[in-house]
Amino acid sequence: MIDKVRWGILGTANIALAKVIPAMQRSPWCEIRAIASRDLAKAQRAAAELNIPHAYGSYEELLADNTVEAIYNPLPNHLHVPWSIKATDAGKHVLCEKPIALSATEARTLIEARDRTGKRIQEAFMVRTHPQWLETRRLIHTGRIGSLRSIAGFFCYFNSDPGNIRNQLDFGGGALMDIGCYPITISRWIYNAEPQRVLGLIERDPVFGTDTLTTAVLEFAEGHSTFTCSTRLAAYQRMIFHGTEGRIEVLIPFNAPNDQPTQILLNDKLIEIPVCDQYEIQGSLFSQAIRENREQPIPLVDAVHNMTVIDAVFKSASSSAFIRG
Ligand SMILES: NC(=O)c1ccc[n+]([C@@H]2O[C@H](COP(=O)([O-])OP(=O)(O)OC[C@H]3O[C@@H](n4cnc5c(N)ncnc54)[C@H](OP(=O)(O)O)[C@@H]3O)[C@@H](O)[C@H]2O)c1
Structure with a gap:
């Protein structure tokens, strides 16, 4: 049996709720374990609708969840790099939405984060x-x-x-x-x-x-x-x-x-x-x-x-x- 990767979702973005989470839930390789929002009620609503076991009222709480191994980051573009770096520093792999950064210079800081933490980062060009x-x-x-x-x-x-x-x-x-x-x-x-x-x-x-x-x-x-x-x-x-x-x-x-x-x-x-x-x-x-x-x-x-x-x-x-x- 496949040992599924346990995923956490940052935010309640449309693309996550409408497409990416339901698709990953059908994957034999993924378990969607938790979702976080800046607003706990929003996270709870999304979790109930999509049958996700854990809902958090802040992104920090999601990153502190030791059972989560990987983060999907579909935040607005200016938050891609900051939250992807926080996620790798918290020991998570990251699948980050496109465009991965605001500039090539900012994107290079992800390479440093990857090398520092040993965690994977990939831009979500499906x-x-x-x-x-x-x-x-x-x-x-x-x-x-x-x-x-x-x-x-x-x-x-x-x-x-x-x-x-x-x-x-x-x-x-x-x-x-x-x-x-x-x-x-x-x-x-x-x-x-x-x-x-x-x-x-x-x-x-x-x-x-x-x-x-x-x-x-x-x-x-x-x-x-x-x-x-x-x-x-x-x-x-x-x-x-x-x-x-x-x-x-x-x-x-x-x-x-x-x-x-x-x-x-x-x-x-x-x-x-x-x-x-x-x-x-x-x-x-x-x-x-x-x-x-x-x-x-x-x-x-x-x-x-x-x-x-x-x-x-x-x-x-x-x-x-x-x-x-
Ligand atoms: N690969 C694809 O096919 C595809 C398709 C569409 C979009 N995308 C990418 O996915 C990302 C999200 O796009 P979307 O249209 O789904 O976005 P969206 O519905 O506007 O959602 C963005 C989420 O980010 C969180 N957020 C945190 N800080 C925010 C702020 N200051 N203002 C607004 N939202 C904030 C919010 O979650 P909480 O309120 O719950 O914290 C919000 O639900 C973008 O990077 C976009 O380029 C990819």
Whole structure:
């Protein structure tokens, strides 16, 4: 029988309650043991709804629970690094939501925390272990579209709610941090390289100060990647990979449903990927890495590299110049 990893959840975030906790509860590798909120009643409500045995009225109490081995951190972006460090200092492994930090410099402090404590930290890019992405990468790397030369991505939604964390500049809000991080991680992973130059174009909300329309060009040694992300456009997501002999489109690249197959287009041929839950896979693989002392699916240094590209897009947009990688 599998000795499940015992997880604690920081906060009562929507993504945790709606997707990640139920998915991890279905994983043979995870036990969701406790949830904490700044408000005990909220934690108790979430615990009752999701059948979680322990509820705490502060994050500190959760970290002091010696039965909890690993923490899922879906706090607003500006709290990712501080609470992930507190969690590792309390002897817990950490699965932290994207983007892992507010900058590459801040992300590097997680590497110090990992090395100091010997605990694992991983950025929760669930897309990177979804079978549709493993298949896309396999097709590209085995030459099915010839040489990959161009990637184009879109990830957009409309959200102008001033109370939403995505519209708070000091929380690390904005389109690039919230969703632009996805085409960046996918492009770096597919090209298996870091961009040599980055160009960014950014439009900001005049009141919130967050970026609401961001377009970037990433120049890799083997080809280009361009993407647009927005918090003020009709909802849409797509990734297209264009090679010398063909193309692949990933139809629902990021919010892949867990109740129907996903589809990728190889030229005009539809390839169906069987139903799965990317959050369950993420929780299982990270827990298995902990339990069996294996390499985790996404190394922590990858998160620092992703933040480096995010930093470069911001820097390019504010200086109207290419930023070298
Ligand atoms: N991987 C994915 O598919 C995915 C999808 C959506 C979001 N995310 C990421 O997950 C994180 C949470 O996103 P979300 O939309 O789920 O957030 P949310 O619903 O706004 O929840 C954030 C939680 O953080 C806690 N919190 C602590 N300090 C806070 C503060 N000063 N202001 C607001 N909340 C505070 C709150 O819990 P308590 O009140 O209970 O303490 C709150 O419920 C973000 O980093 C986001 O990028 C990932």
